[in-house]
Amino acid sequence: MLASTALTSCSSSDSGDDSGKPITKALGQGDITQALPGSGDGLPGWDPYHGKGVTSDGTYCTATKHDGEKETSPKGWVRGGSTTFIYNGSTDNMMDIDVCEYDTPENAKSGYAAWKGTETKKEQAPKKKLGDESVLLINPGLSEDEAEGYVLSGVVNIRIRLDGAAQDTAGVEDMLATTLKRLQQVQDGKRATATAAEQSGKKQ
Numbered sequence: 001m002l003a004s005t006a007l008t009s010c011s012s013s014d015s016g017d018d019s020g021k022p023i024t025k026a027l028g029q030g031d032i033t034q035a036l037p038g039s040g041d042g043l044p045g046w047d048p049y050h051g052k053g054v055t056s057d058g059t060y061c062t063a064t065k066h067d068g069e070k071e072t073s074p075k076g077w078v079r080g081g082s083t084t085f086i087y088n089g090s091t092d093n094m095m096d097i098d099v100c101e102y103d104t105p106e107n108a109k110s111g112y113a114a115w116k117g118t119e120t121k122k123e124q125a126p127k128k129k130l131g132d133e134s135v136l137l138i139n140p141g142l143s144e145d146e147a148e149g150y151v152l153s154g155v156v157n158i159r160i161r162l163d164g165a166a167q168d169t170a171g172v173e174d175m176l177a178t179t180l181k182r183l184q185q186v187q188d189g190k191r192a193t194a195t196a197a198e199q200s201g202k203k204q
Helices: 029-035 105-116 169-187 196-201
Strands: 046-048 077-087 090-102 133-138 146-153 156-163
Touching: 029 077, 029 090, 029 169, 090 105, 090 169, 105 133, 105 146, 105 156, 133 169, 146 169, 156 169, 169 196
Parallel strands: none
Antiparallel strands: 046 077, 077 090, 090 156, 133 146, 146 156
């Protein structure tokens, strides 16, 4: 059984609680790549699988895999990035982190609604609200052991997909918070340094 990935550390040199601060600046591709968590930034036991990816189109931002990917990028999609983590060196448990940037908050909001889908009976509210809107999905579609989390923040959408550990909603929330914080840091002209350990500590 996959061990719980909730964390307890709470030290940070940038510990202000600005989880509601929207991403309004047009971020470059390098900003998004830097904001994606890397080695040492994630949950215990999880390590990057290959490297951070640059997406050439926004088709992955339009729908979850169980709803079927669309053939065109969503309206207003500008750029994005993604990365994948594996647990204890095994691909039996994988976590995907995706970021999608839009030209306007209105298009980002529409993209968020389409991305998370309409399975409202499977939705859960995060313990702490993130961004403008945020939601968790437990076993969406036909999946049997998968948790997903979504955040809308200004012109950016974030998705965390955790396969093989649907019970670990705390881990999904921590990675949503980490990715959002790192995007906020680069928006402010800082290095992306936020980690899951820091973000988990803020919930204690």
